[in-house]
Amino acid sequence: MQKEKIVPAQKLVKTNNVEQSIDPLRDGISSLELVRVSGSDVDVVNAARVSYGKRIDKVDERDEKLIGFLMKHKHTSPFEHNQFSFRIKAPLFVARQWMRHRMNSYNEISYRYVKAPLEFYVPPKWRNQDVKNKQASVGSFDNDKFKQQYQQAIDNAVKTYEALLDQGLCRELARGLLPMCTYTQFIFTCNLHSLMNFLRLRLHAGAQYEIRMFAQALFVLAKPHFPISLGQWQKVFGDNLELDQDLFTEGFNKTAQ
Numbered sequence: 001m002q003k004e005k006i007v008p009a010q011k012l013v014k015t016n017n018v019e020q021s022i023d024p025l026r027d028g029i030s031s032l033e034l035v036r037v038s039g040s041d042v043d044v045v046n047a048a049r050v051s052y053g054k055r056i057d058k059v060d061e062r063d064e065k066l067i068g069f070l071m072k073h074k075h076t077s078p079f080e081h082n083q084f085s086f087r088i089k090a091p092l093f094v095a096r097q098w099m100r101h102r103m104n105s106y107n108e109i110s111y112r113y114v115k116a117p118l119e120f121y122v123p124p125k126w127r128n129q130d131v132k133n134k135q136a137s138v139g140s141f142d143n144d145k146f147k148q149q150y151q152q153a154i155d156n157a158v159k160t161y162e163a164l165l166d167q168g169l170c171r172e173l174a175r176g177l178l179p180m181c182t183y184t185q186f187i188f189t190c191n192l193h194s195l196m197n198f199l200r201l202r203l204h205a206g207a208q209y210e211i212r213m214f215a216q217a218l219f220v221l222a223k224p225h226f227p228i229s230l231g232q233w234q235k236v237f238g239d240n241l242e243l244d245q246d247l248f249t250e251g252f253n254k255t256a257q
């Protein structure tokens, strides 16, 4: 498979309630916000060193080596004493892939309770189906006629959805005709162990481009809080992820100051 470059996530905002936010699909609609985080590399070390009744306040070189050892030998439980909460706005098909990761907590907007905001992901770059690898896409799909049909199908769905609601059809049935590219919102809470599992699977070149962009954004927002653990993670797993390391590091430096 051709090595695809991971491009840096572009948008980073700081507000009072939301620590940082990125637009992973760069369409002005998608978003990943880090709402809350607890714990640090110190907690990882303390969880490992409690076996010997020891406690530290600051990570030193020995502790860094210890974290590297834990990572390499899959001693994963010390990475569980912490928590991240993210608020995500993503197409439904990305959310479906995301929620297969069961060792996390989720809450999602309900289009039974509210009318769908009618925002849709229209890919800025279209890809062809790979004929050899059933789950992969390759190259560039250049057919303006069919791209227009994609947009028309969305427009028709919107028109019918609104007409049915106007006629009094319940939201829970009317939503059935919204396409998979409709945006949804959800809250995702995980610990670092589970986050690293997500990153390993969803930063892999075999994962769909769109969820890969979210995975990269997760990494960009999470790394400043666990620089040593995620640095070691990158050392152990980075080579298998077919990431463009320069761009990846560059993207991280540019956005997560």
Ligand SMILES: Cc1cc2nc3c(=O)[nH]c(=O)nc-3n(C[C@H](O)[C@H](O)[C@H](O)COP(=O)(O)OP(=O)(O)OC[C@H]3O[C@@H](n4cnc5c(N)ncnc54)[C@H](O)[C@@H]3O)c2cc1C
Residues within 6 Å of the ligand: 100, 101, 102, 103, 104, 135, 194, 197, 201, 202, 206, 207, 208
């Ligand atoms: C490229 C790609 C393609 C995929 N294609 C498909 C597909 O075609 N169809 C499909 O259904 N899914 C597909 N998946 C989803 C995949 O099978 C996993 O459900 C998903 O990646 C979540 O991984 P996980 O189970 O490790 O994560 P989590 O659900 O967060 O689980 C974390 C870990 O906990 C343990 N665990 C969790 N639940 C159980 C359990 N019930 N029993 C024992 N141990 C458990 C496992 O060790 C697991 O690794 C795909 C995933 C990827 C990355």
